[in-house]
Amino acid sequence: xxxxxxxxxxxxxxxxxxxxxxxxxxxxxxxxxxxxxxxxxxxxxxxxxxxxxxxxxxxxxxxxxxxxxxxxxxxxxxxxxxxxxxxxxxxxxxxxxxxxxxxxxxxxxxxxxxxxxxxxxxxxxxxxxxxxxxxxxxxxxx
Amino acid sequence: xxxxxxxxxxxxxxxxxxxxxxxxxxxxxxxxxxxxxxxxxxxxxxxxxxxxxxxxxxxxxxxxxxxxxxxxxxxxxxxxxxxxxxxxxxxxxxxxxxxxxxxxxxxxxxxxxxxxxxxxxxxxxxxxxxxxxxxxxxxxxx
DNA sequence: TTTTTACACTACAATATGTAATGGAAGGTG
DNA sequence: CACCTTCCATTACATATTGTAGTGTAAAAA
Numbered sequence: 339x340x341x342x343x344x345x346x347x348x349x350x351x352x353x354x355x356x357x358x359x360x361x362x363x364x365x366x367x368x369x370x371x372x373x374x375x376x377x378x379x380x381x382x383x384x385x386x387x388x389x390x391x392x393x394x395x396x397x398x399x400x401x402x403x404x405x406x407x408x409x410x411x412x413x414x415x416x417x418x419x420x421x422x423x424x425x426x427x428x429x430x431x432x433x434x435x436x437x438x439x440x441x442x443x444x445x446x447x448x449x450x451x452x453x454x455x456x457x458x459x460x461x462x463x464x465x466x467x468x469x470x471x472x473x474x475x476x477x478x479x480x
Numbered sequence: 481x482x483x484x485x486x487x488x489x490x491x492x493x494x495x496x497x498x499x500x501x502x503x504x505x506x507x508x509x510x511x512x513x514x515x516x517x518x519x520x521x522x523x524x525x526x527x528x529x530x531x532x533x534x535x536x537x538x539x540x541x542x543x544x545x546x547x548x549x550x551x552x553x554x555x556x557x558x559x560x561x562x563x564x565x566x567x568x569x570x571x572x573x574x575x576x577x578x579x580x581x582x583x584x585x586x587x588x589x590x591x592x593x594x595x596x597x598x599x600x601x602x603x604x605x606x607x608x609x610x611x612x613x614x615x616x617x618x619x620x621x622x
Numbered sequence: 623t624t625t626t627t628a629c630a631c632t633a634c635a636a637t638a639t640g641t642a643a644t645g646g647a648a649g650g651t652g
Numbered sequence: 653c654a655c656c657t658t659c660c661a662t663t664a665c666a667t668a669t670t671g672t673a674g675t676g677t678a679a680a681a682a
Binding site: 623624625626627628629630631632633634635636637638639640641642643644645646647648649650651652 | 653654655656657658659660661662663664665666667668669670671672673674675676677678679680681682
């Protein structure tokens, strides 16, 4: 029955937003990122397309995201409208920068190796940018 | 008084092992990684150089690491000796591979940009490897 | 045999996250 | 105006993870 077998497995497979947020938090961030500012109710409605969810649950999580400075709340009359502090791009930019820098700092060569392995999957324009950067670096270092 | 000000700040600054482990777990993994297999007592003694710590605390955490398949326990008479399932290099290798792949999958260009930014800090031999890889890729793609 | 050592079992606290009940305030409707 | 609906604040509980440690037991040492 494979019961709790996986309960104790080291989990390093969190992907994307779930690396930074809990599942509900991630969904909410994505909803807010992919549109204009929204009320709790609106977010709830969107979430409900997937699965019923309590209004207050959504509210609590959204307000926690405000506490964490990831969303801003704006009052419009009695209503509150929420929107992300940073765009998804900015956020990802920052996060991936941090991750990449840390990885390079800590594991240097290892990471570069993997990046290299993964480069096959990357598109041509990136390769070109990489090449340029390399040429530039070579100039600098000489 | 700046009391709980930081309590709600989004924390994305976990570094190194603390990205994967709690602080005590990380210390223990590092101890086990940087030497031969050790008993709980030995680990405790090492940890105690920093700060007093209960034997049972160390034991519990170590056994949890066994449950998570990060350590193996070997019985030698009444004693148990613990050692990492993977070397630190293997572990880092895997983790950084996963992280890198995920990052590339999800944010592609963004990450490459940051890698590029960070390349300045990387040593010469890595640059050379990068160059080789690039040349090779260019061949393949043509 | 008594004492010490090492381990198992169990429990508890703090934090993070998801969930939701309760109650109050604001605004619309009859 | 009284009533009802909508939205929000407050509060709480559940679960998982991590750090902490007490108690009991079995085996080794003295």
